[in-house]
Amino acid sequence: VVATLGTTSSTSVDPIAEIAGVCGGEGIWLHVDAAYAGAAATLPEMRHHFDGWERADSIVFNPHKWMFTPFDASLLLFRDSDAFRDAFSLVPEYIKTGVSDEARNFNEYGIQLGRRFRALKMWVQIRWFGVEGIRARLREHCAWAREFAGWIDAAPDWERMAPVPFSTVCYRYRGSELEEEAAIEARNAAILNHVNATGRFYLSHTKLGGRYTLRLALGNLRQTREHVRDVWETLQSAADETA
Structure with a gap:
């Protein structure tokens, strides 16, 4: 098993x-x-x-x-x-x-x-960072993921698709103008392509329960909270520009 x-x-x-x-x-x-x-x-x-x-x-x-x-x-x-x-x-x-x-x-x-x-x-990783250094960075990633999830939860046109136990957030755009699942999927795919085309971030997608879902996975040493905030702002702009 x-x-x-x-x-x-x-x-x-x-x-x-x-x-x-x-x-x-x-x-x-x-x-x-x-x-x-x-x-x-x-x-x-x-x-x-x-x-x-x-x-x-x-x-x-x-x-x-x-x-x-x-x-x-x-x-x-x-x-x-x-x-x-x-x-x-x-x-x-x-x-x-x-x-x-x-x-x-x-x-x-x-x-x-x-x-x-x-x-x-x-x-080398363990010797360089030490246990506390590794923990500190993992905690940052988890905290930023929870904060990003909070922004999603507070936005009426967005919805979170899964709990956030670690540092990955699953979400999608769910504007009131979208009713059919096919339209929701097409819009989110367009948002994903728009964000990735900027060359500033790279997001991915999955399907949860058959529903197209965007993913934000945090885990890079060079990531900062400002990057996470920029992703959120870019997603909102992409949602407007792909309408």
Whole structure:
């Protein structure tokens, strides 16, 4: 069973503790996909989102998504390393050596035999920022996302499409002149293209419940609150100019 903690589209969180209880009772392997939101586990105030993930059999977290690490960097944690190795190990005769049993061969922990040295950039990030430095930047991103969501909620022609547990906001333009869903989608697609064409920001979209939705994802070290405010003002201008 794969449970998601901060899904890519809307950053929603599955009920990990409940799922872990079912998996534990049935003897089913539980994998937690925290590729995006795993960084938030460093924040004490966010720990409630992670309740139960300590009972998972494996967890994945990608520091390149929201912990300022250059692409690509993925951390895979697993409870039973032997089970994981047994699932993936394939050692042909030509790579066997006399010391194969004396060291941990990471080529036996995935479908690829070779891999790059990705650990150094992760080590540098942690050494440079420290735990508190990482936390401070994550908190900024979350605070700006909540503020942006507040602007959306206060604007009569805009609507928020999902909760904001982390640093991504899902929203759309929903002017009173728009009634049909097809018209709403076309207008929001036009707004998205208009904003991205400025070259100042790059927004993305998804579909939630079949409805076209714009996304603001905050996670860059160089972002500031002024950037977030500029995005909001540009979105409002784009809504007027695409009418």
